[in-house]
Amino acid sequence: MASPGYFSLQNIFSVAVRERCVVNLKSFKAPTSKLKHIPTKTAAVLIPICGIEKVPSILYTVRSPNLKNHSGHISFPGGKTVKNETPVETALRETEEEIGLSSSKIDVWGYGPAFPGRNNEIMITPVIGAIPKLTHMDLNVNYSEVSEVFSVPLDVLCNKDNHFHTQFKNNYILPVFVAENYKIWGITAYLTHVFLSCLLPKEIYKNEWMKKKIVLSL
DSSP, X not given: OOOGGGGSHHHHTSHHHHHHHHHXXXXXXXXXXTOSSOOSOEEEEEEEEEEETTEEEEEEEEEOTTOSSSTTOEEOSEEEOOTTOOHHXXXXXXXXXXXXXXXXXXXXXXXXXXXXXXXXXXXXXXXXXXXXXXXXXXXXOOTTTEXXXXXXXXXXXXXXXXXXXXXXXXXXXXXXXXXXXXXXXXXXXXXXHHHHHHHSOTTTXXXXXXXXXXXXXO
16 A cells, blocks of 8 residues: 555655656557547547645546536546647647636646547547646636536545446446546546556556456457
């Protein structure tokens, strides 16, 4: 078990942890080899690593029930790219549109490879953004797109008692994280797993879902 000091703001937001995370993310192999074709549609999401009341946490949103697609799902701030946008520009723009978090508050660490989204219809690039000190005053939620914003401490996400998996009709499985009344699943859970794997040493973040008999394929 990690010592309490490992999850301190000083450690998580240190230069050494940042550099390790970015290097690992850049070299992470996206599971695209089994795709019949690579989608041409692209999107980007921000994975916000935040200091909330001195606790390192990841910020999530709950999509508005009024949206046509994936209403009520837990997700990261983000959306489709527009012409000539970089993944970073897309993630920052969508984050400000959805939850009112200004790009001036976000320290962009970098971004990883694009991952296939649900039903392999779009390629999603995760962008890592650090907000060492986040308060509710930094947010201005657009309730037409987002019904709720919540955070989960890193130590909760690393607790194996909160690790589950879901098996889809096509026999593929993906990780699931449970935190209080929230169930994080699908591509959001997978990107959470990727980020934690890149951010933390293996002895700190251990997720056993990949040891299941069914091989991962998005």
